[in-house]
Amino acid sequence: MARELVWTGFVTLDGVMDSPGGDVEGHPGGGWVFRTPFEEAAFALKGEELADTGALLFGRRSYQAFAPFWSQSADHAAYQDLPKYVLSTTLGEQDLVGGWGETTILRSVDDVAALKQTDGGGIFVHGSGEVARSLADAGLIDRYNLLVFPVLLGEGKSIFSRSNQAEQRLTLRESEAYGNGVVKAVYDVVR
Template identity: 70%
Template sequence: MRELVYTGFMSLDGVVDSPGGTEEGHRSGGWVVKDLEFVPEAWSLKAEELADTTALLFGRRSYEAFAPFWRESEDHAAYKELPKYVVSTTLADDALVDGWGPTTILRSSDEVAELKKGEGGGIFIHGSAELARRLSDAGLIDRYNLLVFPVLLGGGKSLFSTADKDKQMLRLRESEVYPNGIVKMIYEVR
């Protein structure tokens, strides 16, 4: 069974909305790069993930935001030819971005569950907070790779659902604190 990993930047109050910039919609967008000393080792998790990623999974909105940019980005060149999956009930095949490797549209969480049953390595979810909440509620996420930033945003998209459901236990696999206040936390879902 393939491992489904959510990877992302999160504020201390659990917001994952618009870490890269205001064009993503949050009034405090770009909070990952603003007002924080750059410490290279705090970003090492992203390089480590490249070695483990065999496929990418996105919700429609994150796909539409990332695909055109990542297709041209040297920092994301290793992702170019990886298989990509977009979970959407509305995205049309002709809306897929050309020149960014093989991309398949999945229409439901059940199709994600089927994908996980296949052969291959880790499937990584970037962004896609709404999709991550749905997949978590369905018990499909196996691991969370989080970089938690020392900022309180007070509102925005949250990674975790507020649905009334049974508790879900996690096991801390790895953690590290960096001098600029970023905390790396890798949790496996038990």
């Protein structure tokens, strides 16, 4: 049985995931998560995911943004011992963050497909919009754990392909709305 591959993250109502915590990637609307009133319950999904997480998968840019911070963060201590994978054609071993546990560089979507066939828990993709689109286009994403924010940006990076493609159906696994307008939407990909 294949391991479940899950994309998890924050998106705007119009599907933009670009720079939710700041303007690191240069999006003029970056930082929209922090401009939404904080409600602890709205972020409970992130803690709940840990029980299902057997490994973390990042694209190069997301790895380079998250790894230096998460490797030192008490809030992300549970990630310390999880295997980590980075899908990149350019990253070298010398670019990996030391002291953050086992990290393996994957070079292709086929490598991710092979990883899904190994033993272990779910593989969770954080951020990594371009990687998410590539994995979805290859039919490898099994679930989307979304926290949808009441924000419209109009443009920016999306995890969802904007090209004309065959319809992909999803089944709602669970949802919940919070007082700050954030909606949790967990969808399984229908195969």
